[in-house]
Amino acid sequence: MSDTEAGRTPEGTAGPSQAAPASPYEAIRAIPVRHYGRWVAAVVVVVLLGWLAYGFSQGKIIWSTVGDKLFDHTVLTGVWHTVLISVCAMAMGLVLGVLFAVMRLSRNPVTGAVSWLYIWFFRGTPVYVQLLMWFNLSLIFHTINLGPIYKNDTVAVMTPFVAALLGLGLNEGAYMAEIVRAGIQSVDEGQTEASHALGMTGAQTMRRIVLPQAMRVIIPPTGNEFINMLKTSSLVSVVQYSELLRATSDIGISSNAIMEMYFVASIWYLVLTSVFSVGQFYLERRYARGSLRSLPLTPWQKVRANLTTLRRPKVA
Amino acid sequence: MSTPDMTKPVAGGVEPMVRAENVHKSFGAAHILKGIDLEVAPREVCCLIGPSGSGKSTFLRCINHLEQINAGRLWVDGDLVGYRQRGDRLHELRDREVAAKRRDIGMVFQRFNLFPHMTAIENVMEGPVQVRRESKAVARERAAALLDRVGLADKAGSYPSQLSGGQQQRVAIARALAMEPKLMLFDEPTSALDPELVGDVLDVMRGLAEDGMTMIVVTHEMGFAREVGDALVFMDDGMVVESGHPREVLGNPQHERTRAFLSKVL
Numbered sequence: 134m135s136d137t138e139a140g141r142t143p144e145g146t147a148g149p150s151q152a153a154p155a156s157p158y159e160a161i162r163a164i165p166v167r168h169y170g171r172w173v174a175a176v177v178v179v180v181l182l183g184w185l186a187y188g189f190s191q192g193k194i195i196w197s198t199v200g201d202k203l204f205d206h207t208v209l210t211g212v213w214h215t216v217l218i219s220v221c222a223m224a225m226g227l228v229l230g231v232l233f234a235v236m237r238l239s240r241n242p243v244t245g246a247v248s249w250l251y252i253w254f255f256r257g258t259p260v261y262v263q264l265l266m267w268f269n270l271s272l273i274f275h276t277i278n279l280g281p282i283y284k285n286d287t288v289a290v291m292t293p294f295v296a297a298l299l300g301l302g303l304n305e306g307a308y309m310a311e312i313v314r315a316g317i318q319s320v321d322e323g324q325t326e327a328s329h330a331l332g333m334t335g336a337q338t339m340r341r342i343v344l345p346q347a348m349r350v351i352i353p354p355t356g357n358e359f360i361n362m363l364k365t366s367s368l369v370s371v372v373q374y375s376e377l378l379r380a381t382s383d384i385g386i387s388s389n390a391i392m393e394m395y396f397v398a399s400i401w402y403l404v405l406t407s408v409f410s411v412g413q414f415y416l417e418r419r420y421a422r423g424s425l426r427s428l429p430l431t432p433w434q435k436v437r438a439n440l441t442t443l444r445r446p447k448v449a
Numbered sequence: 450m451s452t453p454d455m456t457k458p459v460a461g462g463v464e465p466m467v468r469a470e471n472v473h474k475s476f477g478a479a480h481i482l483k484g485i486d487l488e489v490a491p492r493e494v495c496c497l498i499g500p501s502g503s504g505k506s507t508f509l510r511c512i513n514h515l516e517q518i519n520a521g522r523l524w525v526d527g528d529l530v531g532y533r534q535r536g537d538r539l540h541e542l543r544d545r546e547v548a549a550k551r552r553d554i555g556m557v558f559q560r561f562n563l564f565p566h567m568t569a570i571e572n573v574m575e576g577p578v579q580v581r582r583e584s585k586a587v588a589r590e591r592a593a594a595l596l597d598r599v600g601l602a603d604k605a606g607s608y609p610s611q612l613s614g615g616q617q618q619r620v621a622i623a624r625a626l627a628m629e630p631k632l633m634l635f636d637e638p639t640s641a642l643d644p645e646l647v648g649d650v651l652d653v654m655r656g657l658a659e660d661g662m663t664m665i666v667v668t669h670e671m672g673f674a675r676e677v678g679d680a681l682v683f684m685d686d687g688m689v690v691e692s693g694h695p696r697e698v699l700g701n702p703q704h705e706r707t708r709a710f711l712s713k714v715l
Contacts, residue, residue, distance in 0.1 A: 330555070330558075332551040332628065341579060
């Protein structure tokens with residue numbers, strides 16, 4: 134068997150390139166183009182920013198209230214509830230999304246049509262309306278009766294949390310179904326064929342070959358969906374669930390610091406979305422294995438790489 | 450290898466590994482295969498040549514049921530492909546049964562189709578671990594030996610994107626061999642490779658042929674067909690135009706269409 138092609142190259146190129154010395158040269162020294170436009174733009178933007186900052190400094194904002202209430206017990210409970218409802222609704226959306234995506238792609242026309250209907254309804258109506266409908270379900274069904282399995286009053290079942298979870302989760306499922314479907318369809322047909330040729334069944338092929346590759350396409354939009362979910366969860370205050378927005382605005386009304394408490398809410402939303410953006414980076418990095426020749430450096434690796442180059446003396 | 454291996458049995462003497470009888474295949478209105486009759490004996494290397502669109506690849510894909518045939522009969526090692534015969538009625542095989550049949554048939558694709566999210570050795574281990582339920586330790590050991598056999602022992606931990614086309618195709622061959630198939634199908638295995646990388650892949654295939662593997666090779670490599678092939682089949686427009694020993698078909702083609710094709714590629 135002949136050598137690998139990598140092994141051949143040194144042999145072929147070794148002779149001439151090493152023998153011939155590089156001819157002497159003088160580096161070009163030219164006067165760089167002056168970008169006056171960039172200077173003007175920078176000055177204009179800085180002035181506008183300063184103006185905005187000045188405006189805020191003149192507003193009737195009690196900044197100490199913002200600081201005091203940031204770690205208020207009620208606010209922290211609101212933050213926790215926002216995370217809880219977002220994670221639960223997103224988990225529900227993911228499970229439903231995979232389920233309905235597979236149904237939509239199946240060759241069974243009935244499951245395909247049902248999946249289409251689900252997506253059509255839950256993506257086609259505002260999530261706000263859906264939340265209100267779940268919350269008011271008791272107006273049309275007094276009891277929830279699942280035959281011999283379960284029976285209870287709708288009012289007792291449909292707590293604010295349940296209404297919020299159903300509203301957000303079912304809505305998210307419709308969006309996730311389309312994201313998962315796009316991911317599955319993005320995987321090359323040849324992958325399925327190669328897997329089948331090895332003797333793998335359809336289910337094995339989906340689990341071992343198609344879904345791991347689809348994940349690379351699915352994760353970035355799913356991260357966006359989750360960050361959206363953190364913010365959309367503020368709508369569930371309408372069903373009396375005391376998440377971040379409801380907790381802060383209640384305090385704001387009772388203590389007459391309405392805008393201050395919205396600032397508190399915004400700070401916490403920014404913290405949450407920032408933290409989950411970092412998580413998304415690492416998740417994307419993990420599923421990029423094999424598709425990139427070298428993985429992007431994590432921020433920590435970048436810092437370390439910069440430190441080591443600083444420390445190491447330059448070799449001429 | 451200048452003379453053909455005379456110890457190999459000639460088709461017709463024993464139960465053929467592959468037998469096709471009047472195989473037809475259509476995609477919608479397009480009639481791709483128009484009655485293929487073919488026999489490939491065990492340990493035989495059969496090369497399929499012909500212009501693009503002649504149905505070579507489609508026929509190859511019918512053999513492991515990646516495509517379902519519309520008419521005729523196709524047997525692999527005495528078993529009908531894709532169907533079970535009860536009395537005079539045919540029953541389609543279930544997904545699981547089709548998968549079980551495919552275990553014994555290795556396939557190598559023009560575009561390699563390695564699993565990009567797995568390293569070379571994980572690609573080779575995937576079939577044995579998932580399909581044959583081998584332990585990972587055993588599968589890893591065998592996979593390492595197979596990678597060594599195709600000359601890539603040092604690339605076990607590389608992802609496909611880090612390998613050249615020729616290296617990827619050799620990993621793909623190792624992946625197919627890991628299932629210990631009784632028949633190997635090659636679908637233009639060197640067509641997507643740079644010319645300088647073709648030789649390594651053909652060397653691996655030549656080694657396989659010398660070890661007695663039954664192979665059906667769709668190829669444009671006439672040199673390989675002449676030196677390694679035991680039989681050469683020329684297809685055009687969904688039909689077998691001419692077949693025989695490679696030297697005879699290449700050296701003394703009987704049909705006008707064969708002569709026209711060979712004059713362009715030789």
